Amino acid sequence: MARPYARPLARLIEELERLPGIGPKSAQRLAYYLIEAPADEVAELTDSILRAKADLKRCAVCFNLAEADKCPVCSDPARDHSTICVVAEPRDLIAMENSGEFRGVYHVLGGVISPLDDIGPDELHIRELLQRTKNGEVTEIIIATNPVVEGDATALYLAKVLKPLVPKVTRIALGLPVGGDLDYADQVTIARALSGRTLL
Numbered sequence: 134m135a136r137p138y139a140r141p142l143a144r145l146i147e148e149l150e151r152l153p154g155i156g157p158k159s160a161q162r163l164a165y166y167l168i169e170a171p172a173d174e175v176a177e178l179t180d181s182i183l184r185a186k187a188d189l190k191r192c193a194v195c196f197n198l199a200e201a202d203k204c205p206v207c208s209d210p211a212r213d214h215s216t217i218c219v220v221a222e223p224r225d226l227i228a229m230e231n232s233g234e235f236r237g238v239y240h241v242l243g244g245v246i247s248p249l250d251d252i253g254p255d256e257l258h259i260r261e262l263l264q265r266t267k268n269g270e271v272t273e274i275i276i277a278t279n280p281v282v283e284g285d286a287t288a289l290y291l292a293k294v295l296k297p298l299v300p301k302v303t304r305i306a307l308g309l310p311v312g313g314d315l316d317y318a319d320q321v322t323i324a325r326a327l328s329g330r331t332l333l
Contacts, residue, residue, distance in 0.1 A: 142168065194265075196241040196258050198223045206230075206238055213237045218275040219262065219291060221245050221284065224316040229277060232323035237275070240265065245283040246290055254290060262291075266298045273301040275330055303330040 138146065142164060149160035167175055191197070192204035199205070206212060206226075216237030220226050226239045242257040265271065276291050278284035288304050295302045305326040 192241075195239045196243060196261070197226055197239060211236075215270055215272045216275065217262070217265065217271055217273075218277050220277050221279065221287070225277065225279075228316045228323060229327070232320045232327060234324040234327045235275075237273075242278075242287070245278055245287040247283045247286075257287075259291070259294070263294065263298065266295070271299055273303065274299050275327070276302070276304045277327075301332065303332055305330045 145164045145167065146157075146160045149155055149163050150157060152160075155163070167178075188200055189198045190200075192199040192207055193202045194207040195204060197204040197206065201208070213236050217240050218226075218229055218235055218237055219240045219242060220229065221242050221244055223241055226241060229235050229239070240258065240262045242259065242262075244252055244257055246252060246254060246257070262274075266274070274291075274295055276288045278287045292302050292304075305323075
């Protein structure tokens with residue numbers, strides 16, 4: 134049965150459905166909201182998306198999203214640069230920051246090891262992480278990958294390659310539910326997982 138939408142509206146709904154976490158009903162709600170919103174509000178949203186796409190790049194040190202060569206965390210001298218928290222994606226970094234518990238720096242892998250998706254260690258920013266440990270200043274690496282099969286496999290691989298290079302390699306405690314995502318966890322859960330991290 135054909136959808137009862139005009140073609141432009143149907144296309145907008147289709148495009149919104151492609152966004153992560155947006156199902157058909159949410160896409161429909163958003164589409165109707167955007168159609169009914171004032172034109173200047175829609176223009177602001179469009180402009181902010183295009184500007185973010187054009188102006189953001191990867192931090193040269195940790196691969197977080199940044200406006201300059203270094204992100205705000207890497208360029209902050211007050212941070213503890215001897216402790217690196219390894220996360221899969223920039224949104225996981227934000228989740229860790231929002232906990233208010235971590236004062237070190239980060240390293241964003243750009244994903245996790247997933248043989249089914251043809252993603253191995255060479256497709257991630259692991260070489261660059263190993264390079265960061267070469268100066269001898271890093272005393273601990275905290276692995277904060279999600280507690281799913283791919284996150285666990287990535288954590289085990291990282292522990293294997295990092296142990297000879299860094300005095301302490303830990304993993305955040307599983308106060309997070311198995312199969313859960315960092316960016317959906319509340320601040321207290323992340324804080325507890327961070328404080329209860331274990332040696333790998």
